[in-house]
Amino acid sequence: MFGAVLIANRGEIAVRIVRALREMKIRSIAVFSDADRGALHVRLADEAEHIGPAASAESYLRVDRILEAAKKHGAQAIHPGYGFLSENAGFAAACADAGIVFIGPSAESIQRLGSKTAARILAKQAGAPVVPGSEDPATNVEQARKLALEIGYPVLLKAAAGGGGKGVRRVNEERELESAIRDAASEAERAFHNSEIYLEKFIEKPRHIEIQIAGDHYGNLVHLGERECSLQRRYQKIVEECPSPFVARHQEMRTAMGEAALKVARAAAYDNLGTVEFLADSQGNFYFLEVNTRLQVEHPVTELVTGYDLVQLQLRIAAGEALPFTQKDVRWRGWAMECRVCAEDPDQQFLPSPGTIAQLREPSGPGVRLDSGVYPGWTVPLEYDALLAKLVTWGPDRNTAIQRLRRALAEYSITGIQTNISFFLDILDDPEFLAGDISTAFIPDFLARRKPPTKPAPGLDLAVALAALTHFQKARESATIASNADAGRWLSEGRGRLLR
């Protein structure tokens, strides 16, 4: 096993990897940009190295600086997390050239699966069902127009190098195509330095169900079951669960999808962890979507249900160990559900809400797991993703997992910035959600039918008024003390604001 591993990432996933390393007594090396000097992953890691300015292109995406840091700290391997360089075949190859193990599949496998168009062709050849769509990226608007007509509207535009919903647009009719392509291409260019866009048929109200796979260097490949990630906003997953409520009702689907996923993996000579994503329609037909050649954000739900530590599994595979179990050993026990807690304002069209966290109370108790990257006093930078933490609960069945999630969300409090915690509480009360009646159209539909908040009870209003008055008086006392010390100009200004 490795003696030291560098984590080429930030936020909650860097913290998650530090934890896996510490449990295995492996030295953890964090990297950080100017904006992340005080970040939680830097505080928790054994060692840390500064790699550049806040902009990711000048820090977390800088292959040269990350390799330099790895050499300086004696790292034998690099864990890329998700996002940033995790699906960059050039980075995997550069690690290999530098004699450092890239914790993930080979550069060749990433290459074969990283481009969605290439992955589609490979999946089709391997015998996995695919969504009707273009085999090659559209190079110009004219060509895209022709392709869209062939496939038939509505079509979906997707960045060839993409992930995380960046560079994705739904196009309902021809007149929307040109501006959608321009937006998708520029978003893809910024996110991935690759503006290639491809088109596919848009499937009405599909479910997003994905299969976790794991393979070692010796050709052993297994699947760890599915996750349902149908709750998405702007193609970004926000609630994920394992098992899928749909698969739970149609048990044969797990085997069928698992086999399809393994066919794709075998065709790509895949090793380490990966996720094969599918769209499923209401009849139970499923179509290959893409492969994420990395650890998935929502990996904890699989961990809670299968009992495997997926990050540690990645490390063992990368270090040359054989898979410690076979397909028939894999068991699924109970139900897990995850919410992605983000710095965004659900009352203002989910606008990003960077800023300083004033107070923080984190949930705990039975069945609760919190993978967080923040702490009180931390300023959430505006340069990166809005994901603050993943709140995950486990229960023997779906209802218990939901009850625990609702309870944990009620305990969870983050102030100073806006978060989507209250939005999750609303979702978890929705009858359609509770019935497992979900699809990728769920969130837009839910937003349209969501009821406005009820008027608070008079007792709550009075309690709020009393707490506010107490706070106001305390602020004024300290302002008086400060101004007596002749340092109170800004405080009296602040007081003036409060008195408005």
Next chain:
Amino acid sequence: MKWQIAVDGRTIDVDSGQLDAVTQVEPGVYSVLLDGASYEIRVNESSEGLSVETCGRRFTVEVRDPRDTSRGARTSIGSGRQKIAAPMPGKVVRVLVSVGDSVDVGQGLVVVEAMKMQNEMKASRPGRVVEVRAMAGGTVGAGDTLVVLE
């Protein structure tokens, strides 16, 4: 002493004696026990007054000091001009209009990006662009004026 406190615009009358119900448990965090019910309430200063969070809800609260008699007339609103402000800190990706342009309701004016999300600021009513303060590539703070419409 009597106080008037506006909670989301609703006026609540409070007597100083009622403050016995409140205990500060952490900086900015208050435990309130009222008629046997227990509330945990978080208070922060914000640009609009006090921002209060409890039970997963947010309230904007204004404390009116009974001794403060200087509150004059509020600045009048509605001069016919409309300022389109950045709702959050971020970078200006594209400016879609220039001075003199006529705009329709819902027309995109400026695209601002923060935390890898692009948001198009749109006109909420028809008008003419009289000023463009946003510059592509520039950084803006929350509340900064991007475009002025008339």
